[in-house]
Amino acid sequence: MTDPVVLTDVLFLLFSVTAIVFSLLVVVMKNPIHSSISLVLSFLPIAAIYVLFHAPFVAVIQILVYAGAIMVLFTFVIMMVDLSEKEYTLHKGKIYKLLSFLIMGGFLLMVPYMVTRFLPETISEPKESVVLSHFTSKKEAHEFGSTKNIGKLIFGKPVINDPVQANDNTLKSMQIVSFELASILIMVAIVGAMILARTRKKEER
Amino acid sequence: MNITTLNGILPILILTGVGLLVLLVEAFIERDRERRFAFILSLAGIIATLVSLFSQLVHHDADLLLFGGALIVDHTGLAFSIIICLGALLVLILSHRHVTRIHRNAGEFYSLILFATLGMHALTISNDMMTFFVSLEVMSVAVYILAGVNRKSLKSNESALKYLILGAFSTAFLLLGIAFVYGATGQMGFMEIKEALLSEANAPFQSVGILGLILIMVGFIFKIGAFPFQQWVPDVYEGAPSIVTAFMATCVKTAAFAILLRGLFTFFQADESGFLMSALTVITVLTMIFGNFMALIQSNIKRLIAYSGIAHTGYILLAILAALSDPAKPDITPILFYLLVYTLMTVGAFAVLIGASRGGEEVETFEDIRGLGYKHKLLGLFMAFFFFSLAGIPSTAGFMGKFFIFKAAISKELYALAVIGILTAVVSVYYYLKIVVYLYLKEENRRYEKYSIQWNYLLASFLTFLLVLFLGIFPQFGFKLLK
């Protein structure tokens, strides 16, 4: 039997290397279609790392939203915009490019320094025995990051047969405001995308 | 749902409801009546919001925490929201009739303005990282769309895309900052984060938290358009339709300052190294100098206003520094007063600029306004007045605003900053006066036809004119209102 700790190490290494490689490919590839495919391929290992972080619900959403929706959106636009005709580009000067190289290089060099300096001791994975001692039951520990728990986080603890109490719990929840605002945000985005991208027969001249 | 909570979120509810209604108007009412109906509806919505905000401010006795502390209805937030709603109201009045020139469906435009205002209000009263971030995005996304609302103009599209890309880029830094702060403290509420950063138990992670705060600051400096990240401002302001530029220059900036102020007042004590303060000082100086000197060499009026807007950002930062140097009893009235006056002056200037544009062409260069003072006497007078006020000529509200800021800076012994501020303000007189000179510059052998402009431009500019005049002569009324 493999030691579970070693297994997570190997998996983490594997997924992070693939994530980095595919992200690099997104940035480097000449053809936008290749970029968009690399984008999806870089999202998959990241979702897998989320699972290692005990965040299964987020991992699923990551795949559904990014690989399912955003990727489709990108591919659709690539098909629509017919890139063979012209390059759709933003004008950028040479000095600008050099500057950004310097900034990014500096940032990358700073990364290990920052992390080792700012995070004093190595923090490794929480041991299962330690974790279990903090939770009241094993079931509760395994439910970490589940849909149920996140729902509780947003809407407060559910109360059966007492709507007043349930309402009160929701009103005490800090997360409900941002949740509702996010729904408004998505509506604004839908309206905006419709305003900007639709065509009318009359307008086409 | 109890009545206090309901009262606290009433502005948000009104804005959401009216925004949705205005969107629906298009579906049910025929085109000819749609525009007027949508206009009246959204006007009523904004006025109702203003009334609700005022009543909250009047009956305000203690800070109200809603939803477990996610929202804080306090005096500062309400005052900022009132300034924002006032700006939005003026922009709405301005956009009547004009809007169909840049976008076919008036209702969509109005609803986006309402949703952006909603985001701004939520931003000013937000009290935790997530509410703050999402409301910031509601505001930003609505404004990205507004910047590109003139679909047929390539310039408008490009400014929208540029704004979106750079805005999202800065948001990413902001998010990285929030991630570090969360990692250091495990909290999202502002108050909880502050406590955790100051507590002993979290000492090993304190530096991570500070790093996060600095990254959040970087995101903010971008949003307010201060020095190292100001390059997008003129491009976006120039490309966007004038009416949207007026909205961006006033309301968006006010909202960003509101949350910046809240963040700084909450967190800067947690930063024991004093890095945030010294960085802010450097940024203030450079913003004032850069904005004013770049404005000197502009030939496009919208770009000029953009650069001068950067300079005004510098003055407000100066007022913030003055307020921060006395954390026990911070005096933020100079900031509020300046923002109020700046909003009025800028919207007024844009009202005249939009009113003066003929045949769908927007006023852009100095040549376009040559002799405007002869073509339409009242318009020329208003415009001259607004630019005098922006320049800070005595007896205008702009002067009073600058005066209070420099007074605050001097009383807090920030002499060097105050001197730089005054010197750059003197420089700014030159380019503002240049516009006024062009207004009354006559070409030889040419007669100027008089022309009429529509009532709504006159109304908006007249309202702002009155307010700016009033605040210039009796600034204490403004102070009383905001105190």
Add this chain to the structure above:
Amino acid sequence: MFTLQNSIILGLILFSIGAYGVLTRRNLLVVLMSLEIMFNAVNLIVLAFNYFRFYQQGKELGHYFVLLVIAVAAAEAAVGLAILVTIYRNRRNVDSDELTEMKG
């Protein structure tokens, strides 16, 4: 290997790659994709902190935050792509090769 430091280093590397793409690539579609990479890197860092530091406390705030970031990223991508399509339509009409209307 599977430590908080390494997870954050991974996140920061991804963030830098994304930022590099935004700053240097000229193709607007790829710029938007690079923005998505940056948002993802942030999500990774949040979840790493959440797991390594707050798992014992049973705290899932980070998960919820990541969900919000995903929603925001999707909204921004949708609006960005819509603007791109508009530019494409206008460009097809005016027939210019590059966005030179405004300086860098």
